[in-house]
Amino acid sequence: MAMVDLIEYEDASPEVKAVYDDIMATRKTDWVNNFWKAIANHPPTLKRTWETIKEVMAPGALDPLTKELVYVAVSVTNNCEYCIHSHTASARKKGMTDEMFAELLAVVALANSANRLANGYEIPVDEAFRRP
Amino acid sequence: MAMVDLIEYEDASPEVKAVYDDIMATRKTDWVNNFWKAIANHPPTLKRTWETIKEVMAPGALDPLTKELVYVAVSVTNNCEYCIHSHTASARKKGMTDEMFAELLAVVALANSANRLANGYEIPVDEAFRRP
Amino acid sequence: MAMVDLIEYEDASPEVKAVYDDIMATRKTDWVNNFWKAIANHPPTLKRTWETIKEVMAPGALDPLTKELVYVAVSVTNNCEYCIHSHTASARKKGMTDEMFAELLAVVALANSANRLANGYEIPVDEAFRRP
Amino acid sequence: MAMVDLIEYEDASPEVKAVYDDIMATRKTDWVNNFWKAIANHPPTLKRTWETIKEVMAPGALDPLTKELVYVAVSVTNNCEYCIHSHTASARKKGMTDEMFAELLAVVALANSANRLANGYEIPVDEAFRRP
Amino acid sequence: MAMVDLIEYEDASPEVKAVYDDIMATRKTDWVNNFWKAIANHPPTLKRTWETIKEVMAPGALDPLTKELVYVAVSVTNNCEYCIHSHTASARKKGMTDEMFAELLAVVALANSANRLANGYEIPVDEAFRRP
Amino acid sequence: MAMVDLIEYEDASPEVKAVYDDIMATRKTDWVNNFWKAIANHPPTLKRTWETIKEVMAPGALDPLTKELVYVAVSVTNNCEYCIHSHTASARKKGMTDEMFAELLAVVALANSANRLANGYEIPVDEAFRRP
Numbered sequence: 001m002a003m004v005d006l007i008e009y010e011d012a013s014p015e016v017k018a019v020y021d022d023i024m025a026t027r028k029t030d031w032v033n034n035f036w037k038a039i040a041n042h043p044p045t046l047k048r049t050w051e052t053i054k055e056v057m058a059p060g061a062l063d064p065l066t067k068e069l070v071y072v073a074v075s076v077t078n079n080c081e082y083c084i085h086s087h088t089a090s091a092r093k094k095g096m097t098d099e100m101f102a103e104l105l106a107v108v109a110l111a112n113s114a115n116r117l118a119n120g121y122e123i124p125v126d127e128a129f130r131r132p
Numbered sequence: 133m134a135m136v137d138l139i140e141y142e143d144a145s146p147e148v149k150a151v152y153d154d155i156m157a158t159r160k161t162d163w164v165n166n167f168w169k170a171i172a173n174h175p176p177t178l179k180r181t182w183e184t185i186k187e188v189m190a191p192g193a194l195d196p197l198t199k200e201l202v203y204v205a206v207s208v209t210n211n212c213e214y215c216i217h218s219h220t221a222s223a224r225k226k227g228m229t230d231e232m233f234a235e236l237l238a239v240v241a242l243a244n245s246a247n248r249l250a251n252g253y254e255i256p257v258d259e260a261f262r263r264p
Numbered sequence: 265m266a267m268v269d270l271i272e273y274e275d276a277s278p279e280v281k282a283v284y285d286d287i288m289a290t291r292k293t294d295w296v297n298n299f300w301k302a303i304a305n306h307p308p309t310l311k312r313t314w315e316t317i318k319e320v321m322a323p324g325a326l327d328p329l330t331k332e333l334v335y336v337a338v339s340v341t342n343n344c345e346y347c348i349h350s351h352t353a354s355a356r357k358k359g360m361t362d363e364m365f366a367e368l369l370a371v372v373a374l375a376n377s378a379n380r381l382a383n384g385y386e387i388p389v390d391e392a393f394r395r396p
Numbered sequence: 397m398a399m400v401d402l403i404e405y406e407d408a409s410p411e412v413k414a415v416y417d418d419i420m421a422t423r424k425t426d427w428v429n430n431f432w433k434a435i436a437n438h439p440p441t442l443k444r445t446w447e448t449i450k451e452v453m454a455p456g457a458l459d460p461l462t463k464e465l466v467y468v469a470v471s472v473t474n475n476c477e478y479c480i481h482s483h484t485a486s487a488r489k490k491g492m493t494d495e496m497f498a499e500l501l502a503v504v505a506l507a508n509s510a511n512r513l514a515n516g517y518e519i520p521v522d523e524a525f526r527r528p
Numbered sequence: 529m530a531m532v533d534l535i536e537y538e539d540a541s542p543e544v545k546a547v548y549d550d551i552m553a554t555r556k557t558d559w560v561n562n563f564w565k566a567i568a569n570h571p572p573t574l575k576r577t578w579e580t581i582k583e584v585m586a587p588g589a590l591d592p593l594t595k596e597l598v599y600v601a602v603s604v605t606n607n608c609e610y611c612i613h614s615h616t617a618s619a620r621k622k623g624m625t626d627e628m629f630a631e632l633l634a635v636v637a638l639a640n641s642a643n644r645l646a647n648g649y650e651i652p653v654d655e656a657f658r659r660p
Numbered sequence: 661m662a663m664v665d666l667i668e669y670e671d672a673s674p675e676v677k678a679v680y681d682d683i684m685a686t687r688k689t690d691w692v693n694n695f696w697k698a699i700a701n702h703p704p705t706l707k708r709t710w711e712t713i714k715e716v717m718a719p720g721a722l723d724p725l726t727k728e729l730v731y732v733a734v735s736v737t738n739n740c741e742y743c744i745h746s747h748t749a750s751a752r753k754k755g756m757t758d759e760m761f762a763e764l765l766a767v768v769a770l771a772n773s774a775n776r777l778a779n780g781y782e783i784p785v786d787e788a789f790r791r792p
Contacts, residue, residue: 003253003352003365003527033260035246038253042366048451049246049373052444056242061231066198067239073202074243076780077209079343079607082250083243084780085261088531099193101531102570105780107199109577110188111206111215113773114167114181118214120736120744120765121135121170128165129217131399135659135748135761174762180583181769184576208384211475211739216384220399233399234438237384241445245377252340252348252369263531267518267616267629267791297524299510302517306630312715313510313637316708320506325495330462331503334469338507341473343607346514347507349525363457371463374452375470375479378431378445382478385399385434392429393481395663472648475739480648484663497663498702501648505709509641516604516612516633531781561788563774566781577774584770589759594726595767601730602771605737610778611771613789627721635727638716639734639743642695642709646742649698650663656693657745 006037016040019050026054033086065094073108138169148172151182158186165218197226205240270301280304283314290318297350329358337372402433412436415446422450429482461490469504534565544568547578554582561614593622601636666697676700679710686714693746725754733768 009020009032019040020032040046057067068091075083088101096104117123141152141164151172152164172178189199200223207215220233228236249255273284273296283304284296304310321331332355339347352365360368381387405416405428415436416428436442453463464487471479484497492500513519537548537560547568548560568574585595596619603611616629624632645651669680669692679700680692700706717727728751735743748761756764777783 002255003348004362031260033258034255035250038255039249041253041362042370044451045249045366045370045373048448049249052242052448053246055440055444056235056238060235061229062201062235062239066201067235069194069198069202070205070236070239071243072780073205074209074240075247076776077206078244078247079775079779080247080250081779081782082255082257083247084531084782085257087243089261097193098532098569102573103188103192103194103199104202105777106188106570106573107194107202108206108780109573109773109776110184111203111219112210112776113769114185115207115210115212115215115739116736116769116772117171117177117181117765118167118212119739119741120732120768121173122741122744123134123166123170123214125214125217126165128163129221135744136758173758174766176583177762177766177769180580184580187572187576204384208380211379211383213383213386216386216399230400230437234441237381238438238441240384241377241380244380245373247343248340248373248376249369251343251345252336252372254345254348266520267516267612268626295524297522298519299514302519303513305517305626306634308715309513309630309634309637312712313513316506316712317510319704319708320499320502324499325493326465326499326503330465331499333458333462334465334500334503335507337466337469338473338504339511341470342508342511344511344514346519346521347511349521351507353525361457367452367456367458367463368466370452371458371466372470374448375467375483376474378449379471379474379476379479381435381441381445382431382476385437387398387430387434387478389478389481390429392427393485468648472644475643475647477647477650480650480663494664494701498705501645502702502705504648505641505644505705508644509637511607512604512637512640513633515607515609516600516636518609518612530783559788561786562783563778566783567777569781573777577777580770581774584763584766588763589757590729590763590767594729595763597722597726597730598733598764598767599771601733602737602768603775605734606772606775608775608778610783610785611775613785615771617789625721631716631720631722631727632730634716635722635730636734638712639731639747640738642713643735643738643740643743645699645705645709646695646740648663649701651694651698651742652662653742653745654693656691657749 002038004038004041006034007040008037012040013043015043016046019046023050035082035086065091065096068094069096069104072104076105076108077112134170136170136173138166139172140169144172145175147175148178151178155182167214167218197223197228200226201228201236204236208237208240209244266302268302268305270298271304272301276304277307279307280310283310287314299346299350329355329360332358333360333368336368340369340372341376398434400434400437402430403436404433408436409439411439412442415442419446431478431482461487461492464490465492465500468500472501472504473508530566532566532569534562535568536565540568541571543571544574547574551578563610563614593619593624596622597624597632600632604633604636605640662698664698664701666694667700668697672700675703676706679706683710695742695746725751725756728754729756729764732764736765736768737772
């Protein structure tokens, strides 16, 4: 159960409404998911987090789908159930197929495994991997 | 310092040499990095890990560069220095630019941050994100 | 669902009852929360954990509220739902307001984010930060 | 070894210099630590991270020292060596004594321990801890 | 709620059925738990994961019960609810008593605690612990 | 570099010396490793941690070697370099062979991997694994 009330659009202050409006306009959708309704309890966190996510997840040197895949990978590693659900949904909207999701999880599982082999054996970084 | 000796090609048993040969042939390179030389101390782990990595990181529904980016994202989240170095090097060989690396880390940082907002507020998963 | 039965006061052995009594006396309350009822299945763990928490969370160079905030920060980072709930409740009893909770989560989110930028870029520690 | 060159003030672009200037003015100091010199390789990350940290770590419902303690607690939990060093230094400047640092680590250790007892026993959250 | 449908035996393809059959034969049981029914959505992951688990968890220099205890310790540290339940059940079948489970969790809690003291104080590794 | 001075025996206060003496007597050795010399900066932490470790790691329902293996597994998962070194050394003294260490790391790697498959697919816990 949420630690705070979820703030619905009709109950929101003008500054919160302005963020909700921008979220819906940017995402071309007519609803706002619970993440925003929860952090809206602290308007500076809402505004800052939305501006960060809008900037970081925008198309750039990496395309938006790749960014969503990376986001899901981190969320699975950290076991954030909310984020796994919300960003898997975003990734699907941007083109992630069932096969891509399965391969994504296979890579995440592999990396989590090999990270521990490298750490457990305390393997020294090869000179060839270091910058000149 | 490594917990085990690194096994060089010339000191390796035939079964270890066979894996080293396959690594070099698959990667079209003439050397083997320390990760393999360390886990070669336990040949079943060497063989199994190489077969897994060869299968999982191969081109599929996700291209090899995307897989490397996901691998780096997990390694940064877990703070595996060896894996960050080795897979950043792999990703660069497959086309990752400085700009792409910077955007990758920005997404990893964002996801690690938002994961904690979602967990800290114990935000309930929206019905819309659940499968029908 | 709990992995063990929760041991209620009336069903407890004298040594478990003694710890429950001390918990209630120390906290000036008339009930014991599930954490203790679960670990009471192993009386040495119950006794040791209670003695540790009583000593570590007592007023010292840091005041009890600051200690609860730190406890919540760790629990959010590790995603321990039980601990987030129980220690947020403790922090509120010691004076944490909604605004303080929101700022706490904002710092936790920021630190989790910046930790990955520092690790991902493998940033060397400045000499100025090292002890002389 | 850093994954990128550290960008010194004299080599920085005007937009990077502007952030460095603001960091030094805000912190009333005449140098910039490596964290900023590393992320300056990606000016949008530099600017966004600095603005976030300036806003989140400013005095608010929580005082700046408490925020630094929380920041160190997260960094210790995640094992970010750079962040432990840099934010321990910041905390000391804001008044953290040796005794406070020792108590901070004792709370961090305790929380990391109790988090696993709660997760391992899968202890259900008490109704009394839930919001009405 | 699962991100994928669970694939029941009667709906499975021949290659999936072959893995299910081997799981049941190896474990001398007549059912397959949800883990396999979920990852069966990606047959290569199903096959590879089963082969790995069969090889790694088999009797070797470490006996199967010790391996299950280690598996539970990792799952508790990472807070994987599914894995805690499934591998605690496996450990019990292999002889883990309530007392052993309680001691296991006590060690896991202690290690998670001491890990943070070592990291927080940045304690240098003793020469005596390094290999000659 | 350590965040605190390491307190040598000859410079220690009587209460710290008493703990050092008990460590050496209990372990039948004539030296104290850096972990204790670092946390000795806060005598209550030194005393409490030593008493906990002496109680938890003692022979019980689990033998001391199994406890060390579990300790190493947690330390590898959390990437605590100090603890990996110190507890691998302890485990070797208690009988861990190279083969056992290799199998231990293989189980740790597997569990870290499967934890993410279970979390990523959000696999529901089977009824059969729940307590009646």
